[in-house]
Amino acid sequence: xxxxxxxxxxxxxxxxxxxxxxxxxxxxxxxxxxxxxxxxxxxxxxxxxxxxxxxxxxxxxxxxxxxxxxxxxxxxxxxxxxxxxxxxxxxxxxxxxxxxxxxxxxxxxxxxxxxxxxxxxxxxxxxxxxxxxxxxxxxxxxxxxxxxxxxxxxxxxxxxxxxxxxxxxxxxxxxxxxxxxxxxxxxxxxxxxxxxxxxxxxxxxxxxxxxxxxxxxxxxxxxxxxxxxxxxxxxxxxxxxxxxxxxxxx
Amino acid sequence: xxxxxxxxxxxxxxxxxxxxxxxxxxxxxxxxxxxxxxxxxxxxxxxxxxxxxxxxxxxxxxxxxxxxxxxxxxxxxxxxxxxxxxxxxxxxxxxxxxxxxxxxxxxxxxxxxxxxxxxxxxxxxxxxxxxxxxxxxxxxxxxxxxxxxxxxxxxxxxxxxxxxxxxxxxxxxxxxxxxxxxxxxxxxxxxxxxxxxxxxxxxxxxxxxxxxxxxxxxxxxxxxxxxxxxxxxxxxxxxxxxxxxxxxxxxxxxxxxxxxxxxxxxxxxxxxxxxxxxxxxxxxxxxxxxxxxxxxxxxxxxxxxxxxxxxxxxxxxxxxxxxxxxxxxxxxxxxxx
Numbered sequence: 175x176x177x178x179x180x181x182x183x184x185x186x187x188x189x190x191x192x193x194x195x196x197x198x199x200x201x202x203x204x205x206x207x208x209x210x211x212x213x214x215x216x217x218x219x220x221x222x223x224x225x226x227x228x229x230x231x232x233x234x235x236x237x238x239x240x241x242x243x244x245x246x247x248x249x250x251x252x253x254x255x256x257x258x259x260x261x262x263x264x265x266x267x268x269x270x271x272x273x274x275x276x277x278x279x280x281x282x283x284x285x286x287x288x289x290x291x292x293x294x295x296x297x298x299x300x301x302x303x304x305x306x307x308x309x310x311x312x313x314x315x316x317x318x319x320x321x322x323x324x325x326x327x328x329x330x331x332x333x334x335x336x337x338x339x340x341x342x343x344x345x346x347x348x349x350x351x352x353x354x355x356x357x358x359x360x361x362x363x364x365x366x367x368x369x370x371x372x373x374x375x376x377x378x379x380x381x382x383x384x385x386x387x388x389x390x391x392x393x394x395x396x397x398x399x400x401x402x403x404x405x406x407x408x409x410x411x412x413x414x415x416x417x418x419x420x421x422x423x424x
Numbered sequence: 425x426x427x428x429x430x431x432x433x434x435x436x437x438x439x440x441x442x443x444x445x446x447x448x449x450x451x452x453x454x455x456x457x458x459x460x461x462x463x464x465x466x467x468x469x470x471x472x473x474x475x476x477x478x479x480x481x482x483x484x485x486x487x488x489x490x491x492x493x494x495x496x497x498x499x500x501x502x503x504x505x506x507x508x509x510x511x512x513x514x515x516x517x518x519x520x521x522x523x524x525x526x527x528x529x530x531x532x533x534x535x536x537x538x539x540x541x542x543x544x545x546x547x548x549x550x551x552x553x554x555x556x557x558x559x560x561x562x563x564x565x566x567x568x569x570x571x572x573x574x575x576x577x578x579x580x581x582x583x584x585x586x587x588x589x590x591x592x593x594x595x596x597x598x599x600x601x602x603x604x605x606x607x608x609x610x611x612x613x614x615x616x617x618x619x620x621x622x623x624x625x626x627x628x629x630x631x632x633x634x635x636x637x638x639x640x641x642x643x644x645x646x647x648x649x650x651x652x653x654x655x656x657x658x659x660x661x662x663x664x665x666x667x668x669x670x671x672x673x674x675x676x677x678x679x680x681x682x683x684x685x686x687x688x689x690x691x692x693x694x695x696x697x698x699x700x701x702x703x704x705x706x707x708x709x710x711x712x713x714x715x716x717x718x719x720x721x722x723x724x725x726x727x728x729x730x731x732x733x734x735x736x737x738x739x740x741x742x743x744x745x746x747x748x749x750x751x752x753x754x755x756x757x758x759x760x761x
Binding site for chain 2: 304331
């Protein structure tokens with residue numbers, strides 16, 4: 175049995191909050207700190223895993239161990255509480271910590287399995303591997319920093335799309351999401367137009383416009399909410415928003 | 425979770441952050457500037473193979489009526505053909521329903537950037553006079569700008585002055601038709617009862633430091649040419665002091681500012697509309713007089729100032745007469761001795 179398959183799946187155990195998890199990581203309260211760590215973990219585990227796989231050329235088993243080990247180490251030693259927003263973005267800080275961790279592990283010649291065979295965190299490594307396989311078909315001449323950033327953007331957008339889908343399903347706006355999926359997420363059919371969607375969904379073209387505009391606004395809001403959770407300061411939030419969406423946020 | 429390819433990531437960023445130009449002849453290049461009423465993008469006109477600036481108006485709750493009115497405003501502005509007004513090439517609606525219009529992409533620098541390296545008062549006055557002339561032209565065609573500020577004025581590569589961003593302009597009335605021979609005179613159909621089109625009723629539109637008191641109070645019905653004249657006065661204040669208007673008089677900020685220049689500025693920026701210049705053309709004329717060292721309408725000179733100005737204007741003649749007199753005195757003394 176492929177060991178990938180026995181590792182968790184998509185999970186929604188992370189609480190939604192608009193407060194900065196980076197700031198909360200310094201909290202004296204163990205519960206608050208744990209919640210902040212979960213948020214950071216959820217936002218960064220996949221880019222971290224892919225980064226280790228592709229930029230540190232680790233095989234999937236080592237990459238899994240290193241990802242688990244990195245976050246377990248960060249949690250045990252409360253590394254994220256030491257982040258200083260004046261020195262760098264959180265993303266840069268995390269990647270620098272990760273590089274240091276992997277380099278040290280390699281130097282020590284360890285092959286980690288923290289706490290024996292126990293996985294500390296439930297990660298869907300299988301989906302990450304699928305994505306790496308699909309990405310192999312795309313051009314990839316990015317440097318390490320840009321690669322990590324791009325994968326983080328991809329993960330942020332993926333999570334936001336999932337949140338959007340859940341919210342729209344819960345509120346009975348499936349058509350909105352289906353339009354968004356067909357026009358903005360669909361890679362297969364490039365002939366989709368507003369007019370063809372209007373015909374397919376038996377809607378007025380103006381309604382397609384309005385639904386898509388509203389859905390994109392909600393999507394943008396969700397992305398920004400997620401971003402606010404994992405940035406430490408307003409300045410960092412604005413900088414990351416510009417980098418993520420190309421927009422100025424007040 | 426569905427995997428998002430690189431092309432979908434790019435697309436999502438474009439449709440969420442940037443306008444979706446699909447279905448138009450433009451392709452997105454980059455964002456140029458962002459303001460309260462919209463965002464300006466650099467785009468490629470794929471048919472004519474040239475770069476254009478596209479303003480996409482930020483009106484999330486766009487109704488059909490509002491869309492129609494905004495398009496017509498853009499069409500009216502597009503017909504303001506003047507060397508000092510940036511030409512509008514095209515107007516349309518994006519797939520998401522937002523109105524855009526494509527303008528000439530002006531290469532150059534903004535007035536505030538220009539002022540940062542141009543200390544010559546005369547040069548600044550000439551540029552400002554060109555701005556007044558462009559605004560006067562628009563006023564003559566029944567259009568007020570409503571957001572005049574240094575950031576909306578460009579100095580082109582050849583020194584030409586262009587007033588940008590007519591996106592919040594207001595159409596006051598039909599164009600004046602006294603010059604019947606003018607081929608491009610605007611003849612607008614009547615619009616409602618009050619003959620005006622408001623972009624946003626009761627909303628404060630513009631940039632507070634440069635807007636008139638009535639505009640900052642959101643009294644859109646009260647806006648007319650004199651509101652733009654107040655903004656022109658504020659731009660003039662900036663050119664005199666290198667600062668955005670504040671409570672201080674220009675001379676308090678920059679003691680080198682002459683009294684006539686300060687008087688022009690304060691008259692244009694008068695709190696009461698009735699005390700301002702009646703037209704941008706009048707303001708332009710006063711700037712012209714200032715450049716020619718002539719008395720300006722905004723300032724009553726005393727005898728000493730009149731003489732000083734006359735001496736300043738005729739410096740060469742005065743020096744010649746003084747030299748002649750000194751020579752005469754010298755000869756009188758030498759002949760006596």
